[in-house]
Amino acid sequence: MPKTKNILDLVNNDTGPILDIVRLNSNDTPVIPFTKEYAEVHLHFVHEPDIESYNHCNAPDCVLCDTGRSTTKKLLLPVYLPISNSVGVLPISDARRPGSLLPQILNVIQGGHNQIVFIRKINNFTFDVTTKPLPKGTDNGAKIIKRFITEFDSDRIDISSVYQRLSNEQLAEVPEIKTMMDLKGIPLGS
Numbered sequence: 001m002p003k004t005k006n007i008l009d010l011v012n013n014d015t016g017p018i019l020d021i022v023r024l025n026s027n028d029t030p031v032i033p034f035t036k037e038y039a040e041v042h043l044h045f046v047h048e049p050d051i052e053s054y055n056h057c058n059a060p061d062c063v064l065c066d067t068g069r070s071t072t073k074k075l076l077l078p079v080y081l082p083i084s085n086s087v088g089v090l091p092i093s094d095a096r097r098p099g100s101l102l103p104q105i106l107n108v109i110q111g112g113h114n115q116i117v118f119i120r121k122i123n124n125f126t127f128d129v130t131t132k133p134l135p136k137g138t139d140n141g142a143k144i145i146k147r148f149i150t151e152f153d154s155d156r157i158d159i160s161s162v163y164q165r166l167s168n169e170q171l172a173e174v175p176e177i178k179t180m181m182d183l184k185g186i187p188l189g190s
């Protein structure tokens with residue numbers, strides 16, 4: 001096995017475009033839905049400063065589940081982002097309370113394509129969603145969406161990759177997680 005590799009080999013090692021998560025905030029974020037296909041993911045929020053982000057659940061053998069940490073389910077919907085002219089991944093909680101994002105997005109998608117949706121986060125559970133028909137002459141992202149769909153359909157894009165996927169071994173390197181594993185008597189690789 002060679003000790004070094006040619007970095008230019010990575011040029012042809014095309015794993016598709018890098019996707020970004022759509023991070024909603026208290027200002028309107030415009031998105032254009034173009035597909036009904038979504039991915040369902042189960043995540044743990046790892047609050048320790050070493051990680052401090054969502055991480056995929058490693059079920060059925062997950063040290064985070066084994067140490068008693070809750071998971072959260074998110075539905076990931078690809079949408080076109082007219083501001084950055086790119087496709088992003090909108091994470092949607094599966095909650096269906098009044099004001100939740102999912103029922104409002106479902107309403108929009110049922111209404112057909114060619115709508116622009118403005119989403120504003122009021123708090124973690126409540127979103128303000130307004131729609132408008134796409135103004136004539138506006139770039140609807142057709143070219144970028146077409147390229148995305150081609151790659152998505154040929155499995156060259158994994159939209160769940162917008163979230164970190166640390167292994168149990170990597171997670172066990174976080175001192176707080178390791179201590180909890182020791183307290184619960186959970187061996188690594190169980």
Ligand SMILES: [Zn+2]
Pocket residue numbers: 044056057058059062063064065066071
């Ligand atoms: Zn888990």
